[in-house]
Amino acid sequence: MVANVSPALIRLTAWVLLKLFNSFFWNIQIHRGQIEMVKAATEMNLPLIFLPVHKSHIDYLLLTFILFCHNIKAPYIAAGNNLNIPIFSTLIRKLGGFFIRRKLDQSPDGRKDFLYRALLYVHIEELLRQQQFLEIFLEGTRSRSGKTSGPRAGLLSVVVDALFSNATPDVLIIPVGISYDRIIEGHYNSEQLEYVNSQSQKPVPAPLSLEQALLPAILPSR
Numbered sequence: 104m105v106a107n108v109s110p111a112l113i114r115l116t117a118w119v120l121l122k123l124f125n126s127f128f129w130n131i132q133i134h135r136g137q138i139e140m141v142k143a144a145t146e147m148n149l150p151l152i153f154l155p156v157h158k159s160h161i162d163y164l165l166l167t168f169i170l171f172c173h174n175i176k177a178p179y180i181a182a183g184n185n186l187n188i189p190i191f192s193t194l195i196r197k198l199g200g201f202f203i204r205r206k207l208d209q210s211p212d213g214r215k216d217f218l219y220r221a222l223l224y225v226h227i228e229e230l231l232r233q234q235q236f237l238e239i240f241l242e243g244t245r246s247r248s249g250k251t252s253g254p255r256a257g258l259l260s261v262v263v264d265a266l267f268s269n270a271t272p273d274v275l276i277i278p279v280g281i282s283y284d285r286i287i288e289g290h291y292n293s294e295q296l297e298y299v300n301s302q303s304q305k306p307v308p309a310p311l312s313l314e315q316a317l318l319p320a321i322l323p324s325r
Contacts, residue, residue: 155279
């Protein structure tokens with residue numbers, strides 16, 4: 104679960120990504136005013152919680168790369184345990200990633216796993232005490248259709264619990280929007296087409312505000 108960040112590897116990866124992104128993208132456009140706001144937030148000595156949308160596997164690298172290029176320290180990234188594979192998992196950990204289950208309270212046999220959530224809570228609490236930055240994908244998984252999915256506040260609720268336990272006086276939430284003209288994984292592969300077709304057969308729920316969607320999940324007993 105625990106990441107082992109290597110600043111040297113982050114610098115090396117940033118150099119490699121600079122070369123790769125030149126071949127992947129025509130350009131990367133960033134709102135300079137918003138970057139300056141993030142820089143100002145880093146001077147408040149509070150943990151920052153980045154909440155990016157998740158449309159591509161490039162999202163992990165892109166956000167860390169942009170922050171690195173603007174002299175903002177890399178966040179610890181909550182990654183799904185499906186990425187915990189040999190060699191690749193070591194690289195992710197050294198870039199700030201730590202692996203979590205898709206369902207925080209559920210063990211592989213389907214029962215409640217209170218020990219796992221307790222360990223995850225302690226880990227998040229310690230990161231907040233150290234005023235580290237976190238990157239949490241609120242959708243819980245990568246969008247297969249290219250559209251933004253509904254929020255899943257499981258890990259964010261752990262942050263809220265840590266905040267209520269006075270692990271840190273406050274946290275700063277930074278929503279991050281990422282848009283691609285074309286997703287590198289491709290819009291029309293079979294996986295995405297099957298997903299879109301299955302979703303089109305389901306009834307569309309009424310839209311909710313961000314407050315309506317998140318508060319019941321992150322503050323269930325308060």
